[in-house]
Amino acid sequence: VFFDKTGTITDKFMKVSTTWFKDENAKNVFFSLEKNSEHPLAKSFVKSCQDCKELKVENFKVHFGFGISGNVEGKDYILGSEEFLKQYNVNLDEHLKNLRDKAIENGEIVTFLSDKKQVLGFVSFSQSIRPEAKLAVDALKSLNIEVGVLTGDTQHFANVLKKELGIEDVRANLLPEDKLKAIEEEKAKGKVVAMVGDGINDAPALTAADIGIAMGCGTDLTRESASISLISDDLRKIPLVIILSRKVKRVIYTNIFWAFIYNIIGMGLAVSGHLNPVFAALAMVLSSVFVIGNSLRVKSY
Structure with missing residues (x-):
């Protein structure tokens, strides 16, 4: 059984930890783009931003494994990971690098807003492991089932999962196609593979697995891709x-x-x-x- 991390192993809503915006408009652009996304990070930011103003977004697009993009008031923006910025040759200055490094050291997820020329915003999210996660993993092991985690997050938090949950097979820095490849490799060994996820990035992996399990908090696309949809998002339901x-x-x-x-x-x-x-x-x-x-x-x- 492979688990996704964000919103599956970790809590559905994450806490906004650190924010930096070039100006108030950049903050509103960040909010408006996230308002159109179903990703747990987006929902967490929208929930936390009470004083943000929603702007009109056009040509909204999801870039699986990287982030989102859209046109806000006639200007194109991208919002997502540092790898997404690199596709447009957008570099970080020393201040942003310090913010990024500090967030990663704390096991946080970092996101950037850019107009494809410079970084206009930075938000990091702190994440906590679900309290029932250890019980679910131990129950699966008692059923003689191998457990693994496939995540696009950094190796730092992968090491935290290994320590806290006792899962040895934690694969980090994965794109959706990398998760797909990991599942295909295990299936090629003759194993029956299940994938548990809740995010839009998990849809290909859920489809490729012998058994795709969508958590109750999953997106519409995730539920459509899964073999089993759980009404609850309690991880203890997986061994059950x-x-x-x-x-x-x-x-x-x-x-x-x-x-x-x-x-x-x-x-x-x-x-x-x-x-x-x-x-x-x-x-x-x-x-x-x-x-x-x-x-x-x-x-x-």
């Missing part, structure tokens, strides 16, 4: 899903086995002339009652 599916599978096999035995015996008696029509009708009713009764055992998982 697997326990329930195993129980259902055993019940199905039991029903099939007894149905075949039951009918083979019945056909043998009918062919030999030893099956009374009234008893045959009663036997069919009892067969259905048995199947329903056996299936109700699933409720006790």
Whole structure:
């Protein structure tokens, strides 16, 4: 089972830690672009910014694994990671580098706003691991299931996950296509792979996995890409899903086995002339009652 990190292993909403904007307009542009995004970081910033003014956004576009872009009041902007800035040869000055380095040391996620010429805004988000995450990981391990994390975040926070949750296979600095590749590699080894995510960047990985599991807080695209959609975003539901599916599978096999035995015996008696029509009708009713009764055992998982 592979987990996404942001909004899945970590809390749905993150806390805005550090902000810097060139001017008030840059702050409003940042807010307006984020208002159009479904990413957990965007929702966290929008929720925290009470004094921001929403501006009209046109040509809004999601760049998977990098960020978002759009035209605000006739001017093009990009908002996202430092790698996104590099695509337009936008460099950071010493002040921004210091802000970035300090945020990364604290295990925070950093985002930048740019007009494709210079950086106009910087926001970092502090993140905390869900309190039930350790219980969910331990439960999966007790079921003899390998656990891994695929994240686009830095190696620093990946090391925090290893220490806090005891997950050895934590892969950091991944783009959506890298997550896809990781899943394909595990499938090529003959493993059955599940992917758990909630973000728009997880959609390709959820589709590629044998079992895609969308958390309750997931985006519409994520839910469309998943095999299983959980109403709740409680990570403890993941091992419960697997326990329930195993129980259902055993019940199905039991029903099939007894149905075949039951009918083979019945056909043998009918062919030999030893099956009374009234008893045959009663036997069919009892067969259905048995199947329903056996299936109700699933409720006790």
